[in-house]
Amino acid sequence: MNSISEFDSPPYQRAIQQLDRAAERLKLPQAIHERLRYPRRAMVVSVPTPMDDGRTEVFLGYRVHHNTVLGPTKGGIRYHPDVNLGEVTALAMLMSWKCALMGLPYGGAKGGVACDPARMSQRELERMTRRYTAEIILLIGPDLDIPAPDLGTDEQTMAWIMDTYAMTQGRTVPGVVTGKPLLLGGSFGRREATGRGLVYALYQAAKHTNLDLRSARVVVQGFGNVGGVAARLLWREGCHVVGVSDAKGGVFNEHGLDIRQLLAHVKETGTVGGLAGADSITNQELLELPCEVLIPAAVGGQITDQNADRIRARIVAEGANAPTTPEADRILEGKNVLVVPDILANAGGVVVSYFEWVQGLQFYFWRESEINSRLQELMTRAFKNVWSQAQRAGGDLRTAALILGIKRVAEGFEVRGFYP
Numbered sequence: 001m002n003s004i005s006e007f008d009s010p011p012y013q014r015a016i017q018q019l020d021r022a023a024e025r026l027k028l029p030q031a032i033h034e035r036l037r038y039p040r041r042a043m044v045v046s047v048p049t050p051m052d053d054g055r056t057e058v059f060l061g062y063r064v065h066h067n068t069v070l071g072p073t074k075g076g077i078r079y080h081p082d083v084n085l086g087e088v089t090a091l092a093m094l095m096s097w098k099c100a101l102m103g104l105p106y107g108g109a110k111g112g113v114a115c116d117p118a119r120m121s122q123r124e125l126e127r128m129t130r131r132y133t134a135e136i137i138l139l140i141g142p143d144l145d146i147p148a149p150d151l152g153t154d155e156q157t158m159a160w161i162m163d164t165y166a167m168t169q170g171r172t173v174p175g176v177v178t179g180k181p182l183l184l185g186g187s188f189g190r191r192e193a194t195g196r197g198l199v200y201a202l203y204q205a206a207k208h209t210n211l212d213l214r215s216a217r218v219v220v221q222g223f224g225n226v227g228g229v230a231a232r233l234l235w236r237e238g239c240h241v242v243g244v245s246d247a248k249g250g251v252f253n254e255h256g257l258d259i260r261q262l263l264a265h266v267k268e269t270g271t272v273g274g275l276a277g278a279d280s281i282t283n284q285e286l287l288e289l290p291c292e293v294l295i296p297a298a299v300g301g302q303i304t305d306q307n308a309d310r311i312r313a314r315i316v317a318e319g320a321n322a323p324t325t326p327e328a329d330r331i332l333e334g335k336n337v338l339v340v341p342d343i344l345a346n347a348g349g350v351v352v353s354y355f356e357w358v359q360g361l362q363f364y365f366w367r368e369s370e371i372n373s374r375l376q377e378l379m380t381r382a383f384k385n386v387w388s389q390a391q392r393a394g395g396d397l398r399t400a401a402l403i404l405g406i407k408r409v410a411e412g413f414e415v416r417g418f419y420p
């Protein structure tokens with residue numbers, strides 16, 4: 001295998017470790033395995049952005065397409081200070097396996113800008129987003145590559161990307177992004193889709209392990225679009241959501257938090273910290289709380305060989321992308337903790353992105369109940385496929401999910417062959 005220094009970074013090394021493990025089990029042909037270790041194309045751009053104080057700051061932006069074997073590429077755009085080429089490439093690879101596992105007609109992509117959106121004004125974010133879009137414009141399009149929200153981006157970001165793209169085309173092109181505002185051709189249920197999909201996957205995980213979710217204690221790391229929605233839905237189901245955190249820290253109440261009260265508190269103060277009737281804890285303490293279900297739904301690399309042996313959950317459902325390192329996976333497996341892996345647990349977002357894209361292409365929009373029931377159908381089917389694969393081959397759900405996803409992409413390469 002050649003060296004991969006351009007992309008070298010811990011997230012990329014971990015993605016490669018996972019790919020290599022699955023490739024060995026699948027006995028992938030050498031050419032296909034080698035090809036899958038690299039992205040098809042990767043673009044690095046500088047994004048000069050006039051700031052409100054008159055200075056111009058240059059941010060680094062990326063867009064990476066992992067493969068286009070099964071269709072156009074799909075994946076989010078993240079704004080976070082830690083974004084770099086290696087991380088974006090690893091996440092693009094994960095999107096390939098995720099889309100293939102879910103049976104969506106896409107290859108994987110990811111993009112990002114290394115910036116701290118929490119410290120930027122809306123006007124600065126708009127200028128940065130528009131310039132970033134202009135820089136990657138050759139790579140995106142409704143049948144080429146379709147971005148979506150990810151960490152640090154939202155519906156408004158997608159509206160700016162769509163508008164910038166539309167301006168270069170002289171017409172409105174709703175299909176160039178998903179996760180758009182409803183008014184611009186967004187889909188009902190897209191905003192909640194990742195958290196809701198995670199809950200559907202969790203129903204299956206609980207069913208297959210005889211866990212009564214209704215009396216389960218749940219801990220959620222991250223109270224954004226994924227963790228916040230999952231916490232609310234599970235609380236409504238009657239689960240005891242005993243701990244929740246955001247980037248600034250967490251809150252804990254062993255009898256269960258009132259999520260409606262917490263949502264109102266976050267709306268008022270911008271953070272979960274300081275909630276009345278709850279103790280404050282750090283993010284590290286939160287991960288180690290006694291509970292039945294742990295949902296890491298913040299940034300990657302949270303469960304590592306440093307803390308995995310202190311995780312006390314029965315099920316870890318990964319709302320974030322790559323929250324668990326391969327070393328931690330082995331430790332959790334040894335402790336019989338069931339990990340519902342990211343490419344399955346958080347696939348609800350890209351599934352409803354697919355629904356949004358299809359609706360946009362047809363100019364025919366579905367009801368929210370239709371979206372949610374189709375989402376549940378796809379999540380349930382994918383969970384069952386992964387579960388049976390794990391039973392057949394022996395091993396954890398991540399390996400099973402990766403095997404199913406990677407197998408589908410590899411078969412695409414096999415049928416299409418390499419050009420020339």
Ligand code: GLU
Nearest residue numbers: 075076148150349350353
């Ligand atoms: N950013 C989300 C993910 O990591 C959604 C991607 C999409 O909808 O294209 O799966």
